[in-house]
Amino acid sequence: MDDLTKEFLAESQEGLDRMERCLTELESRPEDAGALVGEIFRAVHTIKGTTGFLGFERLEKLAHAGEHLLGSLREGKLAVTSELISGLLRLMDGLRAILKLIEDTGGEGTRAGDDDSELIAELTKLNGADPAKVEEEAPRHELSVVGEAHMEAAVAKHAAAPSATSSAGSNDKTLRIDVDVLNRMMNLVGELVLTRNQMLQSGMEAANFPELARRLDSVTADLRETVMQARMQPVGNLFGKFPRMVRDLARTCGRDVRIEFSGQETGLDKSLLEAIKDPLTHAVRNAVDHGIEAPADRVLAGKPAEGLLRLRAFHESGSVVIEVADDGAGISMEKVLKKAMERGLVSEEQAQSMSEREALQLIFLPGFSTAAAVTTVSGRGVGMDVVRANVEKVGGSVELESKVGVGTTLKLRVPLTLAIVPALVVRSGGQSFALPQTALVELVYVPRREAETAVEKIGAAEVYRLRERLLPMVWLGRLLGLEMNAREESHGFYLAVLEAEGCRYGLVVDDLLAPEEIVVKPLSAVLREIGLFSGATVLGNGTLALILDIAATAARAGVKPVEERVDETETGEVKAHAENEMQFLIFEDRARERTAVPLNVVERIESVPLAQVEYAGGRALLQYRGELLPLTDEGNVLAELETEGPGNDVLATVLICGGVGTASKTRMGMVVRRVLDVSAGAVLDKDDAMGGMELAIVKEKLTTIHRDFDARSAAWQEVA
Template identity: 40%
Template sequence: MDDDAEIIAEFLVESHENLDQLDRDLVELEQQPDSRERLSSIFRTIHTIKGTSGFLAFNRLEQLTHVGETLLSRLRDGEAVMTPTIAEALLSMVDTVRALLDAIERTSRDDDPQVDVAPVVAAIEGLLAAGSADEPATDEAAAGPDVSPAAPAAASSTPDPEPVVEPEPAASESIERRAVVDASVRVDVDLLDDLVDLVGELVLTRNQLLQRSSLSADLELVRASQRLDLVASELQESVMKTRMQPIGQVWSKMPRVVRDLSHQLGREVELVMEGHETELDRSLLEAVKDPLTHLVRNSLDHGIEPPEVRTAAGKPAKGTLSLRAYHESGQVVVEIADDGKGIDPDRIGSVALERGVVTRDQLARMDQREILGLIFRPGFSTAAQVSNISGRGVGMDVVRTNIERIGGSVDVASEPGRGTTTRVRIPLTLAIIPALVVGEGLADGDERYAIPQANLVELVRIEGDDLARQVENLAGAPVLRLRGKLLPLVSLAEILGGPAPDGEALTVVVLQSDEVRFGLCVSTVHDTQEIVVKPIGRQLKSLAMYAGATIMGDGRVALILDVAGIAVTAGVAATQQEMSDARGATAADLTSLLVLEVADGRRAALPLAAVARLEEFPTERIERSGVAEVVQYRDGILPLVRLASAIGLPDTSDRGEQVSVVVHETNAETGGAVGIVIDRVLDVVDVAVSASQVGRRAGVTGSAVVQDRVTDLVDLEAVVSRSGVSA
């Protein structure tokens, strides 16, 4: 119903505007009956209202406009000439249409008994039947629409207007009319663009005043600048909303594209569209229209198989093509997915070699994602023959070029035999974006650069001994061990052509570009600002690491970094692949451990795989069964084992009102479990354990250095067996 209400509201707004124009055109046509251009315009307007009325099932409105359209058709074809009688009948039709639209606005239906269309329809039909413009008008034609209770004709039948004039409904109708018709206004796009440019300049000025006022002792200046900051932000947000439009406007023609192309190719396709209300900037909407259309055509041509092929493969004869749009990390993500045959990387590689897109050595060094990316290379096509749909090797490269031109990205994921998903990421707007300002380049790091916040994950500061312990070298490339994972590092100073940073501290900006995550090492971090994006000159367009420029608060220019371009320039994707290979080679050597404190600061570690759950119980819930401590747990009885006592340490775990318990399942099939009582959990780590025999005893296999502390390695099976408890 929400969608229907939105369609009806748009129909009402457009129709009221058309009716206002019709009044003027009909009056001018009466004065200039030979104006073919004006007559054609009137005919098209009535035809549009009639067509939409039929679509929305407004039958009386459709009937009224149909007879009016027929009379206009006679005038247009020269079968009748414009006379005052015909002009009066057409103007009466316009008034009745307007009254019906008001009724639809109030009730969402056109069967309001207060609006009687029969007299006007009869009058026009009488003119059509007479076939002569000189025929005198019937009394119904002269009467016009019967719109009670506020019609002027009814008011003139009595000197007392009170019984027939009801001002309150008229006032409410006026209010209702304003709610729909006057709630929107048509504005030229160029005017909106100028307004956005002016707001951009206002934001720049706002930033300059904020920077100056932060150094001023004038309290009134500070207050005024803060107020300006608030107003400018709200104005900016409002102006940006005027340019935002739903992506459904681009998708509106997709059903027709899919229908025509599927018939042409002999496919059976069901189109599913989700997120049509997702909004983005109008300029971007226009920019992505053609790329999205091409991706849809490509899915139908290369993805979804003919029905007989799908049936033979065990799939439904009808394929599914889905379009999905949603917001993520300050961007709009559009997914075009099909359940077709997918993309075979081996086929892509062999075709790329045949067509000279890559060399054999280059192909050998590519991973699967890079091989799939070859479909975006100029001149690449897997089509066996050229058709009017594909085969010329143009299209996908233009898709990527157009998407990247507006600051977006496109990538493909595919599984042979199962389908393909193309994911397009688009910024919400190109005009004003939030960014992190960093410093680099000069001795004091005062050469500033802006990083879009859409790519920002976190900030990390590493100092002292942590620097030597967490920063390593893998295949000659620096990496950061961050929370158990390796993160490739890129020095902003180095990619700018300067020397590598050399200090006792490291500031890392963790960035994400599509599937690639890396750390950008910078000299200083300033603050976050809303920046106005300005295009860079053609001299710098060849440098992939710059996305644009902006003017800072002090009037200086700062370049905006392109995170995806930096990743490519620094070869981060290759570094990540090497790290993945290294992780795969050493995965068997890494062990996940749950690090515990068991007694007076002593540390122990359990294999994480042996831990089912972590629980806390009030001390008063602990009971005894014989010599064993137990607690009622999940409709059963959970025996407890004091870990400190079991491995020969003094037991301190019963201090306090709560006890911490690690639940260890001794038999997953029967649900048997034992609770290991500890002091507290410290951490979960993935480490390559180098066990020492030092400290080996009952329940302890040895010891190891974990997080720079000597830690007992607990043998849970031995602990449970030695305790004598039975689950």
């Protein structure tokens, strides 16, 4: 197959994807027919026009029939009806099947005496013309037996699942990249080559070698970010495949379902986008079939006859979360436990001791299904176990929340990329391990003098009281059977507070090393059987480190998810304040004033030697991980520290800000006197009498909120 045909196939598949989205929107919003019909017409017209010189006569004839029908619709001669939309969807399936056939065989390979005359006749009838005349004028083509087999297989595939695989083949293997991104990548490669040549000529003993090393680090970081940017695709590309599927499934199941999207612009690595396609498809199918009730049942329950399915994507703590939420009947814990006992998945004693959250996890067991009968859509017990297995395979996790009569929400949490992830390197028993920073909540150092009083015991379990909350402790060395380090006995221990799949616990380690951006490598079969590691990496010092699976470690140690219990009498008050509450990092600022920043904008807390703070144009700057970091110092902390004596012995506390709460991509550093706490607080309404100052109540104390990161970043960029 020549390059021109490959490009034609990729562009045609993209056009049909747009056509599918526009057709489902057209059925729900016929008042916007003008723009939507124009987009659909262009997709079909482009296919027809290109096939003329490529010689695909069958594809051209079918596209011509569709173009004629769409022309009448565009001119207002036809009204938008469900029958018309169904006919146009069948046209799209027919075009897609022929494109797939061309990709597989290099030709149209149609069946003898049948060149889509039935579909063309249907389209002609929808257009108000006489199908018999079209049949008389239609030329016949000799068709191959091989083509017949491929075409029948393609038609059967689309009949079984008309929209689950709407854009298979070459379109999944191609990636459109902005020319500006390619130009930037080329420039950075040029800088990389130049820096390499300078380092080779200078040698390690040269005076400018440290400067060249910093330059190499900066260029490498920029190149990595640019490559990741090139691989990022909007989640909307995946969401666009579901309106058609929901439409067809709703009709099959006798449902009336409306689908809504938010966060389509959220970026995700292309390979991960492909990896979660099947899990997300399973989740959507379950929501339509199991979650949303029949219209009559919804009306009896006081709900609108039309069910609502929401797909939402957003960034959270360095990961992408995709939510599939329905307003259906929810999942009954009693029904789940009954089915689980019938299938022998749990015993009656186990069922009686299970919490609601634990009972919901049974849905992910292989062979589990609550369907009353096996249908073409569901009931065979294959689905949710596949969802969890496929998501965990790419380093993600699945969370399920449900309330009877209200609905069910399934959250798929996946990393931004598989190749390179930020991690904290820890040591235990003389060996190094990597903890993904997406699961790291905070770090706590417990000195030896406090260890005896800080660690409490509940039965055989050890817990640590962190801000009036009991935290289960997991000793990594004991869990892995490693020899304990003598340093632990004399210097206390470090506690890495981790959270995954609703489990929050403290992992006790001997020592902390510098955080690194690690390259994830797959595990061998022997290490995979251990079940505690998700991958391996080679650290900057050349040593090997295993990447800990946070959720598997919690399960192996017996840590259970914590269920938040709220008194029913306080439910209304909790709901009233929920929107105003958020997590804050509290620190001392100017004049020892308590100040807070939203926790989601703080990437790290660094103790920086005062000698590393540099000045340019009266501004304090810090070279941080290959980039120039502007520092804000509203409390004049740097001036106070300089009186203690410059040098590496005096440390400044810097908050590295630039998380999901800021729109700017530029990081900032905030110099503070000292960090006080991490706690939830209630944001107060702004009062003009306070000059527009934003305040919060944190632990019953008035606290100023610091938020103007984007304005400061923009000002810094203008000056730079």
